[in-house]
């Protein structure tokens with residue numbers, strides 16, 4: 149049993165989540181792995197237990213199902229060994245907005261938004277009470293890019309970014325670190341799962357490179373980590389331009405440009 153905080157990782161059966169499990173296990177941190185595919189998680193857990201000696205719990209859960217989400221939320225809320233939440237489980241949704249079914253969009257929101265929010269809600273009060281701990285939310289550069297034409301998916305990732313920045317603003321002063329990680333195309337199963345055209349994929353970063361970069365940002369306590377963005381100054385300028393607008397919102401009269 150490690151004396152470091154246990155890390156609960158959602159979406160740990162493959163891709164980015166599985167890579168996070170590897171990295172934190174090699175840091176000697178016990179894990180709780182959450183996903184639907186128990187067999188894959190057990191295989192990963194066995195390998196990591198053998199290689200690192202850490203304790204690993206495997207929790208089979210479909211985070212779009214209320215009972216499963218409630219069970220994971222209860223574990224996050226009550227297990228005070230869990231000091232790091234990696235809110236990673238997510239899915240993509242291919243196609244254009246008008247061709248996507250409402251149910252598919254709702255299912256995407258259930259996983260990419262509602263589950264992320266619920267688990268953040270579950271852990272945040274306990275971390276604030278402790279004055280320590282971390283919440284890592286996996287967003288996407290797509291949440292910054294309506295031009296990419298992934299409207300529903302991008303909207304879910306815009307939520308993740310805003311949630312993370314808002315939590316960082318509220319919880320940071322109380323000792324809780326909140327990180328938004330914004331990958332771009334990364335070589336995982338999400339593309340196949342979401343029905344993306346294999347012949348039309350973007351350039352893809354290797355998942356190990358993505359997660360290793362995200363861990364650098366984590367260790368530096370960076371609030372928003374964008375591994376594919378080569379010039380960090382562009383993000384800083386974007387943030388600065390956004391913040392310059394804020395005082396102007398405190399006005400009681402419409403702008404001249406809207407006067408008929």
Ligand SMILES: NC(=O)C1=CN([C@@H]2O[C@H](COP(=O)(O)OP(=O)(O)OC[C@H]3O[C@@H](n4cnc5c(N)ncnc54)[C@H](OP(=O)(O)O)[C@@H]3O)[C@@H](O)[C@H]2O)C=CC1
Pocket residue numbers: 158159160161162163164165182183184185186209210211212236237238239240259286287288289330331332333334335336337338339341
């Ligand atoms: N790959 C990329 O290009 C990018 C990915 N991202 C984000 O990274 C995160 C991880 O995705 P990635 O690793 O790429 O994709 P993968 O499809 O490889 O992994 C997704 C993980 O989420 C789990 N998952 C899917 N649906 C559910 C569900 N209903 N309940 C519980 N777990 C579920 C899957 O496990 P299981 O099927 O066993 O449940 C799997 O472990 C996502 O939030 C994604 O939006 C962001 C930007 C780019």
Ligand SMILES: N[C@@H](C=O)C(=O)O
Pocket residue numbers: 239240241287288289290298301331332333334338342
């Ligand atoms: N998962 C990818 C799109 O579906 C991404 O976020 O880039």
